[in-house]
Amino acid sequence: MTKYNWKQHVEQKWTQLGNVKKEFSLLSEIETIFNFAQTQIQQEDLKTLCRISERYPVKKSVEYATKFKDQGNLSFKNNDYTSAALYYSKGVCHARKNTEQLSLCYANRSAALFHLGLYNKCLEDIQRAFDEGYPSHLQRKLLDRRKKCVDQLKEQKQSKVPSSEHQAQQTADEKDAISCLPAGISVQFSPEKGRHLLATDKKSAGEVLFKDKAFCFVLIPGDGHHTKTSKGDIFGTEHRYCHHCLCQTLSIVPCVGCSYAQYCGQWCAAEAWRQYHSWECPIGSELLALGVLAHLALRMALKAELKVVQRARGCHFRKVNVLPGAALANSDVKNEQSGSLEENLYSLSELNIEQSSSSSDYLNCYYGTPYLGIYSLLPHVLNHSPSLRFLLAFTMAMLCERLKEVESLPEIWQCCEQESGSMLGSTALRHMMQLRCNAQAVTAIRVKENTRLAVQSTWEVRIATAVFPLLSLLNHSCCPNTSISFSLGLNSDVPAFSASGVTVTIRTSKDVSAGDELLHCYGPHCRRLDVMERQRLLFEQYFFHCYCKACETELAAGNWKLASASYLKCEKCGNSLQESTHMHMCSLPFCGYQISNVELQRRIQKIQSHLDQAFELLENYKLDRALNVLKGATTQADCILMKMHPVQGKLADATARVYATIGDWKEAASHLKHSITAVRSQYGEDSVELGQQLFKLTQVYFNGRDRQSALSVISRAQHLLSLHCDLHSEELQELQQIEACLHAAVSAL
Numbered sequence: 001m002t003k004y005n006w007k008q009h010v011e012q013k014w015t016q017l018g019n020v021k022k023e024f025s026l027l028s029e030i031e032t033i034f035n036f037a038q039t040q041i042q043q044e045d046l047k048t049l050c051r052i053s054e055r056y057p058v059k060k061s062v063e064y065a066t067k068f069k070d071q072g073n074l075s076f077k078n079n080d081y082t083s084a085a086l087y088y089s090k091g092v093c094h095a096r097k098n099t100e101q102l103s104l105c106y107a108n109r110s111a112a113l114f115h116l117g118l119y120n121k122c123l124e125d126i127q128r129a130f131d132e133g134y135p136s137h138l139q140r141k142l143l144d145r146r147k148k149c150v151d152q153l154k155e156q157k158q159s160k161v162p163s164s165e166h167q168a169q170q171t172a173d174e175k176d177a178i179s180c181l182p183a184g185i186s187v188q189f190s191p192e193k194g195r196h197l198l199a200t201d202k203k204s205a206g207e208v209l210f211k212d213k214a215f216c217f218v219l220i221p222g223d224g225h226h227t228k229t230s231k232g233d234i235f236g237t238e239h240r241y242c243h244h245c246l247c248q249t250l251s252i253v254p255c256v257g258c259s260y261a262q263y264c265g266q267w268c269a270a271e272a273w274r275q276y277h278s279w280e281c282p283i284g285s286e287l288l289a290l291g292v293l294a295h296l297a298l299r300m301a302l303k304a305e306l307k308v309v310q311r312a313r314g315c316h317f318r319k320v321n322v323l324p325g326a327a328l329a330n331s332d333v334k335n336e337q338s339g340s341l342e343e344n345l346y347s348l349s350e351l352n353i354e355q356s357s358s359s360s361d362y363l364n365c366y367y368g369t370p371y372l373g374i375y376s377l378l379p380h381v382l383n384h385s386p387s388l389r390f391l392l393a394f395t396m397a398m399l400c401e402r403l404k405e406v407e408s409l410p411e412i413w414q415c416c417e418q419e420s421g422s423m424l425g426s427t428a429l430r431h432m433m434q435l436r437c438n439a440q441a442v443t444a445i446r447v448k449e450n451t452r453l454a455v456q457s458t459w460e461v462r463i464a465t466a467v468f469p470l471l472s473l474l475n476h477s478c479c480p481n482t483s484i485s486f487s488l489g490l491n492s493d494v495p496a497f498s499a500s501g502v503t504v505t506i507r508t509s510k511d512v513s514a515g516d517e518l519l520h521c522y523g524p525h526c527r528r529l530d531v532m533e534r535q536r537l538l539f540e541q542y543f544f545h546c547y548c549k550a551c552e553t554e555l556a557a558g559n560w561k562l563a564s565a566s567y568l569k570c571e572k573c574g575n576s577l578q579e580s581t582h583m584h585m586c587s588l589p590f591c592g593y594q595i596s597n598v599e600l601q602r603r604i605q606k607i608q609s610h611l612d613q614a615f616e617l618l619e620n621y622k623l624d625r626a627l628n629v630l631k632g633a634t635t636q637a638d639c640i641l642m643k644m645h646p647v648q649g650k651l652a653d654a655t656a657r658v659y660a661t662i663g664d665w666k667e668a669a670s671h672l673k674h675s676i677t678a679v680r681s682q683y684g685e686d687s688v689e690l691g692q693q694l695f696k697l698t699q700v701y702f703n704g705r706d707r708q709s710a711l712s713v714i715s716r717a718q719h720l721l722s723l724h725c726d727l728h729s730e731e732l733q734e735l736q737q738i739e740a741c742l743h744a745a746v747s748a749l
Helices: 006-015 020-025 030-039 043-053 062-077 081-094 100-115 119-131 136-159 172-177 266-290 292-304 306-317 339-344 359-366 370-375 386-405 411-420 423-438 531-542 549-557 597-619 623-640 646-661 665-683 688-703 707-724 730-748
Strands: 185-190 194-199 208-213 216-219 440-447 458-467 482-488 502-508 577-579 583-586 594-596
Touching (some): 006 043, 030 386, 030 423, 043 386, 062 100, 100 136, 119 136, 216 292, 266 292, 266 386, 292 306, 292 423, 292 458, 306 370, 306 423, 423 458, 423 531, 440 482, 482 707, 502 707, 531 549, 594 597, 597 623, 597 646, 623 646, 646 665, 665 688, 688 707
Antiparallel strands (some): 185 194, 208 502, 440 458, 482 502, 583 594
């Protein structure tokens, strides 16, 4: 039975409003909407939220601390030191401050970190164990481990072996350059496009345009984002990343008040407490129950602080800084039909913004702080359905009510609440509406932890939801000319140089001419979805019809299907199939072959299920069985799918992984080249996906000692990855090392 959730409760409450719904539907001012929602709160609503929140416990627990410590001990005995460290960390989070239990968790984790070669982190945990009162009769073990760590670090220093704990640090110049637009890019405004960015100089493919620091973000917990370690233990993103800077770590420092929030070090813990967590901590269960967007919206308002919020609201109502947010391409102004906002819009001349105005002038006028830029983004109040408006408003009203109940509302906000209504709540509600169109998923590449496989499987995971002031200026295109990559947790032991968070790098993915608009894809890409599906998704979430070049070309040509849809093969003659209402028929009229859509999909799904089975066998190192399953699935696929079909590409890639693992590099390269054919057809010549496949092919050639073939591929792989990835990314760093080895080997001949 599905558990009753908060959304269902509010939807039921909405249906019970009766005639009041009509009154609410006419409201267009955010503060009025929020105040209405406040008047609807009843004691039963608070009890319901309390019951739902009980599913997300965040209190410290002696029982759970013991349980996780014991699980860590079991993983340690099985030599699974990563799982052991993560379990001990969960024990650390649940143990109370100044207890023997906490000291034991730290001490045990130090042992796991030692075996992982994280000697500095091991030393930190040893000191924490002593600080928490580690039992005197056990201290000899820790002292011995400390000495071994010091010896290992001395040995590393003497041999100049780079530490696995090293993190890139920012220079002062790099930090200053973040969230500033450089020369060659200008902010423009038009009624059709709202704010947008133009290149005023020619930009080459792969050139970094600018970097932008997230104003605020919230880590995405579990729920589908869990991953297994090499021994099958499951941990979510919340167990692997610092909740303040998103630095990946195995040696977290816990929040002193709850078992959920955890940090990479004491500095992040203190900063999080100062900026927002001191108020969030008492309502942690409610925030988890109500979801990431509600959490992020509240954090945005709390982090901004009252004076900055008052300034932003004052600017808005004084008809300053009210330009529409450009996160909605082509429809910012037209879709915002609340008369008050239309009346508040100055003309371009009144705002002193012209088509040729410089970005520096505009930004100086507009971005007093990053928050002013965030506040100005359109909430699109009336584009949200009345029921959704009520859901968002009632949710935020309940959060504010809980803050009052637990006496967690910041003092400065309490005064404001008494004087002018609920400014915190209405501000957070504004952000919640803005996030529908301006929230940005923060992603990272995760590697499957299986050391027995020669070629590791990787995939992209969402680890946080963030909002960026400058990235939000980019309009959408289904065929963009920019790409983005994220830098996480670029912190250091020196707070002055700490980014303490997420930085996005925006670079060109193709050559851009002077005067071209810089465009970003919001998700629906012309290589992944057909034009009608893209139009539907963009209108549903972003409230606009897309008229980018890709959409105009496809709509004008009547080409409404993805290219991969035509990679279906006639089983009789080998030509392509054409789709009709219920059938697929051979493109050659005289052939006469046809197959029902239902039967064709059944056969493709069967091939996909075999592929999934092969992946599971491969991860469990059952290579012979995996290869047999893949061969059978490939035989079936060859009957109905062209080699360019995405499923054929996945089959070839998985087969290459098996051959690479058993050391047959020639066969691995052959199958990987087949996979590259499908990837190139599906994603395009300049795609990051093609770059990643060429990276793998380079690895295979290198491991197979085929130097000439590796050299023939490596430059193309480097070029494609440099268009989409940070220059310090693991893939590009490894390619540089491979290239150096290859050139050294050629020179030695």
